[in-house]
Amino acid sequence: MSELIFKLSHHGRCATAQIPRHVAQKTTIPSHLLRNDEPLLPEVSELQVVRHFTKLSRANFSIDTQFYPLGSCTMKYNPRGIHQLAMLEGFLNHHPFSLPINSQGYLSCAYELQEILKAVTGMRGVSLTPMAGAQGEFAGVAMIRAYHHARSDLTRTEILVPDAAHGTNPATAAQCGFEVREIPTDKEGNVDLDSLRKVVGPKTAGIMLTNPSTLGVFEQNIEEIASIVHEAGGLLYYDGANLNAILGKVRPGDMGFDVMHINLHKTFATPHGGGGPGGGPVAVSERLVPFLPMPIVAKKEETYYWLTGKECPQTIGRLSAFMGNAGIILRAYMYARMLGKEGMERVAEFATLNANYLLAKLKAAGFTAAYANRRASHEFIITLKIEAKELQITALDVAKRLLDYDFHAPTMYFPLLVPECLLIEPTETESKEVLDAFADALICIVQEAKIKPDLVRTAPHTLSVRRLDEVKAARELDLVYKEK
Amino acid sequence: MPFIPHSANDIKEMLATIDVTSIEQLFEEIPAHLRVKNMPAIPESLTEMELGRLMRSRAEQDSGLLCFIGAGAYEHHIPAAVWHIAGRGEFMTAYTPYQAEASQGTLQLLYEYQTMMASLMALDISNASMYDGATALAEAILMAVRLNRKNKSNRILLPSCVHPFYREVVKTIVTQQGIELVDVPFDEKTGRLSIETLEKMTHEEIAALVIPQPNFLGMLEEVDTLTDWVHAKKALAIAVVNPMAMALLKAPGQWGHAGADIACGEGQPLGVPLSSGGPYYGFLCCKKELARQLPGRVVGRTVDLEGKQGFVLTMQAREQHIRRAKATSNICTNQGLLVAASTIYMSLMGPHGLRQIALISHQNAELLQKKLTAIKGVELVFEGPYFHEFVIRVPRSVEFVLHQLAKSKMQGGFDLSKAYPHLGECLLVCVTETKTAEDIDKFVTALASVLSCEDHSRDKTEKTEHVRTYL
Incomplete structure (x- = not known):
């Protein structure tokens, strides 16, 4: 190092x-x-x-250098041409407070992206300003709150969240001042409807759902969930983390959702940058349009301009110092234009084909699928609980050993419901040969665990560092370098 | 099919392995009546060449203007090496370093960033970044309220000389949790905070005072006095500062007797291009005793199995993926790539270079201010020291002036008349090291010519309906 x-x-x-x-x-x-x-x-x-x-x-793994099947993160190819065009001088040197007459180039791209996002989500209004998925969630839940308050309905203090949800969902609900009620999952990976019916009521502000869920399966009762929650006066929030699975196939607006965010850095292929920047635009149904965060791009005749709190007095307000991650918005716009209508439908098709193919190969090799009776969406879970018991190796050991095989590890130990799990999302941009090689690596690692278990337990062996001591890092905080 | 590698034969083999006959069959669990019929609003696909033609024409529309706007986003020279390296695929296309052993590049860089930023703020620790300056301030305020267990106050003094959009963002974010924001007006003569005004605000206990340096109007606050004042009230001092200025000005940790408790702000001046307002990154630093309340990703140094130095994400017990509803924040993304650029930028500049850029920006601002206020009818609004931005009042509508200047390819500044109507027709003007003496003269000549134009009746007609600015 x-x-x-x-x-x-x-x-x-x-x-x-x-x-x-x-x-x-x-x-x-x-x-x-x-x-x-x-x-x-x-x-x-x-x-x-x-x-x-x-x-x-060079001490990093990245999409440009390795297969990166990190579940729920949609690590697909980030086109280089798009990056190069986003770095044109006219975009880079453009000040956020330039007059609208000097901003028509950027504004036209943002406006068209708003329209494209409305079309793919089946929603009526879009604001591009949230700077990440979690901020989009915040905007969405704040809009749910504003909606109820505008109707003088002040008793709705609870947000329902399935136990399989991303951690950001309950954290967001809490940050917006709501109490969180967890809903259990049934044995096939769907929301448990009886439990839902028991907790839903006059205190319910809304429910936050991902569909397909983090369990990698499509929520089959979505229409019934929507009607239960709507009848109780609550709204439905769609966590767009898994939008890649359904792009061009089924739209959140058609499933009954009222509000959602879109992770541009996942579905729309903007670079993840080592943990950001992201982009988390929000899309809403008719009744939430007045509450969208500002600013939004509007168009009159052939001129684009910013809508602000003046024109939209019920807005939840601003979420960024300027207008959000403009450079990411530009990249997402370009990606949407390159895909076009047909390409967008292909995204979900090939993401799903790749996931189901890899799952089929792994099942055939003896791995245990967490939801064996279900069709995988764009991602799937295998559980290593049998291997853990028989061979005394953990999902963590397998993940670390995969790094030696030059593959990034899948998401580990999430969702929390499935023991010793790996959440695997190959994305549509990977070829069959890569998936075959990854399956072979997993098969080899289990073989190694039988013959030389310590090799797996002490992995990785070939990177710039060996396994790192996280406990020491947390106990003896060393967050800045001090000159002696 | 852009970016999808499958050949017809691949598809055939893969479907056979899955034991289905078509891709369509993979979607059988989605109720048929929910399936998308048509998305007419989505245009046909473009090749890279076609896209290039389109985007070059769009970029062209927004280029070629000389920029004297600051107001929270500053044009500085960015060395070529910054984005050449930050743009390497290994940085740009990696994700959050969950697998530490395979992310040592990003993690070591973040540790180096935390060291540089904490030192620039003269505070003990830094996190790995927030979304932007405005959200960093909102998180700093939430932190202060969590820390203020003694008197349980949730009142925050948020002066009106803090960036107006920062104040709007803070309001959106923190009022969801019932935090009270108290507006503190600035002194009309100095454009700064005064202790007399602050004293009037403390009939009830407060949790913190936000101290900007420089403030939104470009003016330098009496930071020592303000910090000592708020500490005497047993509340926290939150600094919101321009990091570039901190190479020249006294840094938050050095303010007053005990130093500010938390410092935050916009990292953009350090190597991040203007790019229509984002992506930028927010920085957040604090004293070490406040560490457990710090939101966001934090990197720590540790050792591996063999005792060799390495880096990991740490203090994760504060975060949403572990604590869920009880987390310090819902944030999971930071702005890693922008932090990479900034770390490379700070390394290239070093302490000396950064100070020189701050100095010359300040000197250029003084030069421009002298020349502008020599124009008949233009006056300097506030007296006292400023950094690289200052406020002038013009004898005509600012909106008219800015549109006229735009005709000579000049961006004259930020229109203050909407955020601060009581100041009248005022313009916030910024200069950095990027402007030459000739640029400055060009601007002075252009403004003088706009103001000498006789036809005052045009002021009104120039305000066409779609020419709206932000506020």
């Missing part, structure tokens, strides 16, 4: 070509407002910087 960049630092060294010339060192700013020490930034040459960070990049 590389040294910390601070260890390369030499006092007085710098990247000379980057430093402005002829700067007077005297200033009119009063001295008590000035800093009189130097922050701990490295003093290094430009080449040292380039070499250090290039080396660091």
